[in-house]
Amino acid sequence: MIDDSSDVSGSTEGERAPGWEPPFWALPRAAAVDNLAKALRGYGLSEGGVRTMAQAAVRPDDMRRKLADPAELRVQGGTLLIAETRLWSATVLPHPANPREYGYRQYALAASGTQRSMMTEPGSSPYGTAELEIRVDTPNTIAQRLEDAKSRLIRDNPLAEDIAVEGVLQPLTVVPLIVVHGNGHPGCALLIAADGSSRISAVHELLGYAPSKVVYEWGSDGRRLRNEIGRWSRLVRSQGWQGLTEDERRRVRALSVPARVVVGFRPNNRSGQAFHTAVRNFIGLTHIRPPRPYGASVENEAKADAVLDSLAEPGSSEAPHITELEKRWFAGTISQEEVEAAGLSGRPDVRAGEIVRSLLGGGFRTSQRVNEGIRSLTAKQRPRREERVDVAVELILRPVRTGLSDGAKFVRPRRAVLQRVYRLPEIEDLSAEVRMEGTGADSRSPEELRDAALAEADQGMGNNGRLGPAQTELAVKAAYYMAMASPMALQREVFGGGEDDRGAASVLRAMLSRPRGILQAYEVIRAGRAGERLHEVDENGKPLVTAEGRPRGLTDALVRHAYSGGPAPLETARVGPKAAAMGWACVRESVERLYRDVDGMASVPLEEGGPSFVSEEGWDPSRVREVRETLDRVSRRVADWADRFEERERAVAAEQ
Structure with a gap:
């Protein structure tokens, strides 16, 4: 491995992550917007749809050229005509009837008089254009519906942090939607993401856009829309990319989105399918019956x-x-x-x-x-x-x-174990500066690695919460052979199958914290390299035998029994630092188990395939208060130990 430890570039965890630097998109000229609108009218779109679509284009001239030869996107029952271009994010909205929300939707049949009015599904435009139409009681109905959709999408499918770095990568499929109000309020035209509601919701979250503003302020007043876009264009032009703050860069990356804009629809000759059905078929093909995931x-x-x-x-x-x-x-x-x-x-x-x-x-x-x-x-x-x-x-x-004929059956449980084992936090401390065993002419022998690990254990490493470098290296290598063995000598935790539900990493840490466990790991590596079966060893590293005089095979149950995480019978320390370090190992194990139990409870779904039960319903405050009070007492007690340690350190320093 190449040692890059000499690099002193000052890279820190708070360093600004590299991200996409978008090209500069200036506010388009009004004449270019008018020319695009003229071209769009050739597709028979409503005047509201034409105006909204023309104002949305980042490069109207580019979109107008593509309208001369639109791409075709075949769906069940017909063909969508699309122009692939870039749109300002302030002009696109999530689908107000996003299928992702079907499980949470309220229906009018169950509504009482006190509930807010329900919204119907969009239908096809009665004029035969490639536009959807939806009828609502008041402007507040669709504004609230879009706000609800945005909030749920952001919570269930959070993408904002990823988009803040790279922008939106894959194009959204955008369809015009005409909104007809039942109270006499003038209608409006929107551009909605038939595919990509989660992405556009994340974009709006980054930019701080409220759906009601997009619909009823910028959508109905082109000057306000141009002012919003223009302020960002002026900022980038005056400051340059390097002059922007990181927060400003995140927003500029989200200022526009790639889009496939649907401008026409050609039904199959025999189907006579409606436009809204074709759009629904497209959504289903993308989300409900997509290709099988890899x-x-x-x-x-x-x-x-x-x-x-x-x-x-x-x-x-x-x-x-x-x-x-x-x-x-x-x-x-x-x-x-x-x-x-x-x-x-x-x-x-x-x-x-x-x-x-x-x-x-x-x-x-x-x-x-x-x-x-x-x-x-x-x-x-x-x-x-x-x-x-x-x-x-x-x-x-x-x-x-x-070469495995039944690879999945053999590999799947071993993959699960290694994924858990190699989450040992001590692994992060391994670096190019640490000399590894077996990777070069100057590398140490397995015996030297074993002896170094024993010295670390003698210093209390492992029992104090973290393994030393040699202990960690032994753990990594022994875990490989323990996972590959048949039967496996290290398995994943089995909840409900016994008292010991520790994760594989916790078991391995407990093992490598003890001299006997280090000798066991050394023997595992020796036997694994020799192609021999793994056997259990005693505190001197000698094979343990059965009543019949045969070496006792190493199994997960034997490993868990021998290295329980608390003081083992073979350990003689009862007072002093060694005993205290072993007690601390028990505390650490209990905390790790608590974390696992909390995560396990948080993962219980409200319903099959649904969100977390406690995230939606919460939990009894009195029961939570009881647990928190206990944790607070434990936290204060442990904090007292840390304070006492620091006091002694200061006293020792003052005497020197």
């Missing part, structure tokens, strides 16, 4: 290749994080003969350790490079650490899957 493992595979590309590319002020040869090694595209010729290790646990260190170690700077690769496929601004772990695990498993 699946998480395939998605992680694709992310893995993108991440390796990112790690192998030099940065603006730093060397590549890995070499091209390491990239091929990690990707699994290099043969065993090439591995040996290059001086790399042919041992799968060494390769796993290097992948884990290169993708997950090194702290913020490594995660930033890995996130760049993930963002290149997903545009996600802040990929979670769990996503980086999943990518690393998928790389580790590539050679394992190859």
